[in-house]
Amino acid sequence: MEHHEQDNYSAHAERGASSAPARDISEALCERVRQANADKTPLKVVGGDTKAFYGRPVEGETLSLAEHRGITHYDPVELVISVRSGTPLRELEAALDAEGQQLGCEPPHFGQSATVGGMIATGLSGPRRPWAGSVRDFVLGTRVITHEGKHLRFGGEVMKNVAGYDLSRLMVGAQGTLGVVTEVSLKVLPKATETHSLRLEMTLDNALERLAEWGRQPLPLSAAAWHDGALHLRLEGGRSSVAATAERLGGERLEASFWSDLREQRLAFFGDTDSRPLWRLSLPNNTPRLAIDGDTLYDWAGAQRWLRSDAAAETVRDAVARAGGHATCFTPQSEGGAAEPFTPLAPIVAKYHRQLKAQLDPNGIFNPGRLYSEF
Amino acid sequence: MNILYDERLDGALSKQDKTNVLQQLQNALPDMTLLHREEDLRPFECDGLSAYRILPMLVAMPHTLEQVETLLRTCYEMGVPVVTRGAGTGLSGGALPLEQGVLLVMSRFAKILEVDPDARIARVQPGVRNLAISEAAAPYGLYYAPDPSSQIACSIGGNVAENAGGVHCLKYGLTVHNVMRVEVVTIEGERMTLGSEAFDAPGFDLMALFTGSEGMLGVVTEITVKLLPKPESAKVLMASFDDVEKAGKAVGDIIAAGIIPGGLEMMDNLAIRAAEDFIHANYPVDAEAILLCELDGVEADVDDDCQTVRRVLEAAGATDIAQARDDAERAKFWAGRKNAFPAVGRMSPDYYCMDGTIPRRELPRVLKGIADLSEQYGLRVANVFHAGDGNMHPLILFDANREGELELAETVGGKILELCVEAGGSITGEHGVGREKINQMCAQFQPDELTTFHAVKAAFDTRRLLNPGKNIPTLQRCAEFGAMHVHNGELPHPELPRF
Numbered sequence: 001m002e003h004h005e006q007d008n009y010s011a012h013a014e015r016g017a018s019s020a021p022a023r024d025i026s027e028a029l030c031e032r033v034r035q036a037n038a039d040k041t042p043l044k045v046v047g048g049d050t051k052a053f054y055g056r057p058v059e060g061e062t063l064s065l066a067e068h069r070g071i072t073h074y075d076p077v078e079l080v081i082s083v084r085s086g087t088p089l090r091e092l093e094a095a096l097d098a099e100g101q102q103l104g105c106e107p108p109h110f111g112q113s114a115t116v117g118g119m120i121a122t123g124l125s126g127p128r129r130p131w132a133g134s135v136r137d138f139v140l141g142t143r144v145i146t147h148e149g150k151h152l153r154f155g156g157e158v159m160k161n162v163a164g165y166d167l168s169r170l171m172v173g174a175q176g177t178l179g180v181v182t183e184v185s186l187k188v189l190p191k192a193t194e195t196h197s198l199r200l201e202m203t204l205d206n207a208l209e210r211l212a213e214w215g216r217q218p219l220p221l222s223a224a225a226w227h228d229g230a231l232h233l234r235l236e237g238g239r240s241s242v243a244a245t246a247e248r249l250g251g252e253r254l255e256a257s258f259w260s261d262l263r264e265q266r267l268a269f270f271g272d273t274d275s276r277p278l279w280r281l282s283l284p285n286n287t288p289r290l291a292i293d294g295d296t297l298y299d300w301a302g303a304q305r306w307l308r309s310d311a312a313a314e315t316v317r318d319a320v321a322r323a324g325g326h327a328t329c330f331t332p333q334s335e336g337g338a339a340e341p342f343t344p345l346a347p348i349v350a351k352y353h354r355q356l357k358a359q360l361d362p363n364g365i366f367n368p369g370r371l372y373s374e375f
Numbered sequence: 376m377n378i379l380y381d382e383r384l385d386g387a388l389s390k391q392d393k394t395n396v397l398q399q400l401q402n403a404l405p406d407m408t409l410l411h412r413e414e415d416l417r418p419f420e421c422d423g424l425s426a427y428r429i430l431p432m433l434v435a436m437p438h439t440l441e442q443v444e445t446l447l448r449t450c451y452e453m454g455v456p457v458v459t460r461g462a463g464t465g466l467s468g469g470a471l472p473l474e475q476g477v478l479l480v481m482s483r484f485a486k487i488l489e490v491d492p493d494a495r496i497a498r499v500q501p502g503v504r505n506l507a508i509s510e511a512a513a514p515y516g517l518y519y520a521p522d523p524s525s526q527i528a529c530s531i532g533g534n535v536a537e538n539a540g541g542v543h544c545l546k547y548g549l550t551v552h553n554v555m556r557v558e559v560v561t562i563e564g565e566r567m568t569l570g571s572e573a574f575d576a577p578g579f580d581l582m583a584l585f586t587g588s589e590g591m592l593g594v595v596t597e598i599t600v601k602l603l604p605k606p607e608s609a610k611v612l613m614a615s616f617d618d619v620e621k622a623g624k625a626v627g628d629i630i631a632a633g634i635i636p637g638g639l640e641m642m643d644n645l646a647i648r649a650a651e652d653f654i655h656a657n658y659p660v661d662a663e664a665i666l667l668c669e670l671d672g673v674e675a676d677v678d679d680d681c682q683t684v685r686r687v688l689e690a691a692g693a694t695d696i697a698q699a700r701d702d703a704e705r706a707k708f709w710a711g712r713k714n715a716f717p718a719v720g721r722m723s724p725d726y727y728c729m730d731g732t733i734p735r736r737e738l739p740r741v742l743k744g745i746a747d748l749s750e751q752y753g754l755r756v757a758n759v760f761h762a763g764d765g766n767m768h769p770l771i772l773f774d775a776n777r778e779g780e781l782e783l784a785e786t787v788g789g790k791i792l793e794l795c796v797e798a799g800g801s802i803t804g805e806h807g808v809g810r811e812k813i814n815q816m817c818a819q820f821q822p823d824e825l826t827t828f829h830a831v832k833a834a835f836d837t838r839r840l841l842n843p844g845k846n847i848p849t850l851q852r853c854a855e856f857g858a859m860h861v862h863n864g865e866l867p868h869p870e871l872p873r874f
Binding site: 100152161166237241245350 | 492538575586587676763830846
């Protein structure tokens with residue numbers, strides 16, 4: 001049964017003029033899942049449909065969470081917000097902003113309709129990730145619909161909780177293949193008092209060297225990206241430290257919008273004019289330049305690299321694996337990307353993935369094949 | 376209700392002939408230390424939860440990865456349960472042995488394999504002590520952030536198994552936030568790498584799942600941790616209050632001012648007096664509560680934040696605010712807090728430490744509830760509180776030599792945890808469930824949630840051989856536990872068959 005609900009956070013939920021009313025459709029969602037499980041019908045779980053490109057295509061009946069929305073609880077002093085999966089990310093961020101707080105992981109939206117559920121499913125984080133933590137680092141609890149259509153709760157709204165297995169964090173990045181995440185509780189952070197972005201002309205090798213050196217120092221860094229002969233830095237922290245560091249580093253002032261353009265892939269580097277597939281390379285800190293043909297943009301102080309390259313998937317993955325990382329193809333196969341977007345798993349690790357999937361979704365109804373063809 | 380393994384409630388264990396198991400393991404692992412005589416087994420009969428002791432059937436002390444693999448494979452083939460143990464400092468009985476099981480002691484895996492200051496990681500074996508990692512990283516200006524109070528003794532393998540915390544969690548996270556990669560051996564003897572030296576890894580986040588899984592899913596044989604640059608400056612303020620509730624409110628006020636302290640701890644009067652008597656940290660023994668607030672980071676910011684926090688504390692009604700003048704005094708302020716458990720131990724023959732977490736706003740209500748329980752059962756309770764992250768450590772004072780007092784302490788402890796769950800919190804913030812809180816898990820989770828946990832377990836350990844009976848209770852146990860906790864004439868979980 002669907003019903004409108006009086007949320008205990010209605011004051012904030014109504015603040016965004018365009019926001020739809022909070023709504024709890026979990027009963028209906030559970031019923032759909034029960035039916036699908038009984039019929040062994042695959043479900044394609046969808047929120048705002050902004051990150052459909054990220055992963056393998058799924059064939060199944062659409063289970064939309066877009067209507068399951070609203071902030072269910074927000075207590076800024078507790079640094080915790082609980083929010084339904086269908087809630088637009090921008091609505092969540094607006095509510096936090098009104099209290100001087102933010103999501104530390106700075107997640108990409110990739111579209112106006114991006115939802116909280118999509119952030120959890122993909123686990124993608126933005127430029128602040130190396131310093132503040134990833135999406136999964138901020139997850140405190142989840143509500144999940146199991147394959148039997150039961151609505152369960154794991155974790156909670158407290159900062160520390162080691163009772164039972166950490167199923168909440170397991171759900172992050174699982175792309176809805178283990179259950180339907182209907183609600184999530186997130187740790188939030190106060191915004192920094194001061195922020196300053198700057199641009200320094202320097203070579204890549206010089207930049208990587210400086211970044212390694214700065215990484216060992218307690219600097220108020222919160223983003224670092226290199227491309228096309230320039231290192232871009234963001235400082236966030238107290239007034240005194242940001243001012244002192246900005247003076248020490250010099251360079252020219254950079255618009256703060258650089259970072260949202262980087263996060264949302266709006267920089268020219270990501271433009272449609274380049275038809276080469278886009279790869280995301282995730283690498284250890286201090287990885288040197290890799291010998292792969294193409295153009296590279298270095299984010300996360302070099303630990304996340306965006307590569308435009310025509311090189312074969314195996315070539316890219318071999319070079320990245322030798323450096324201790326993994327490579328994800330962001331361009332769908334239908335647009336010329338690799339057949340397998342995610343790096344294949346080692347055989348033993350794959351075996352336990354299969355067994356976990358078989359335990360939590362024995363009929364294979366949740367986003368089958370989204371991550372890997374075999375589950 | 377007893378927490379010791381009960382086959383009727385916790386599931387049948389296969390009957391093993393000790394001589395046979397010993398022989399098989401000796402044949403398979405001629406070079407591995409295998410203890411079997413009672414006097415050799417005795418030191419391993421308990422972990423940090425010393426009220427419970429069980430002699431293991433055998434103690435295995437491998438020193439190579441191959442030995443761990445062979446040991447696990449052989450036990451798997453024979454159907455022998457395996458309990459893994461690190462330094463044995465755990466407070467929830469997670470490494471409590473089984474009479475019919477092998478205790479796998481990882482203490483010989485004690486090497487720091489690599490400290491890479493440029494990548495800011497350390498690769499270590501599980502038996503390495505928590506503090507030893509920070510000591511090895513110190514020459515590079517780096518450290519490992521999670522600092523459980525037992526950090527001089529506890530091992531990093533145990534930290535991963537329990538998802539250990541410490542006094543700096545609010546700002547720097549738990550073990551799960553500071554571990555990048557673990558090498559694991561499964562019960563079937565297979566090697567597996569989870570996580571990576573990069574910031575993420577493909578597939579499910581099994582590393583997060585394994586962290587805090589209490590040795591139920593696999594055996595961790597190597598760990599790569601993240602190192603952080605040491606804060607340039609750290610300063611600590613100590614505020615006294617004439618009322619616990621005011622101190623609790625001050626905690627929220629500090630956060631509301633947009634400050635995330637490196638550490639934010641609270642102690643009540645009984646804990647203050649115990650610590651002062653033991654450490655002489657210049658704690659105000661007349662205060663009803665103190666707050667210790669550590670601010671760390673870049674020097675100039677720390678000074679600004681100290682001013683802000685001082686104003687907040689004054690406005691919140693602190694009767695006195697002292698700032699540590701130097702690192703020596705700062706260390707002294709912390710020494711009182713970090714030694715609060717042994718300090719309380721000097722006041723009473725025995726104490727029982729709880730580990731519930733609550734949303735901070737519930738603090739006054741929960742403290743009141745604890746005070747009421749203390750009065751009702753006639754046992755003193757000292758409160759030590761990781762105030763910043765809502766993790767309470769009530770210490771229940773009792774005398775085990777007095778008939779029935781241990782049971783009484785456990786009853787009070789159990790009720791405190793249920794109070795935490797009712798307040799929207801958890802029965803354990805950092806010590807783990809182990810055997811100690813196996814019954815209270817029934818209060819925190821519904822049968823369907825427990826069933827999901829058992830499904831996760833089955834994915835990694837079909838035969839239920841790794842640390843059986845810990846962490847997740849069976850539905851049978853919960854039914855029995857529920858039957859003892861009839862609320863308003865109504866049984867919890869009426870859908871379950873009763874015994």
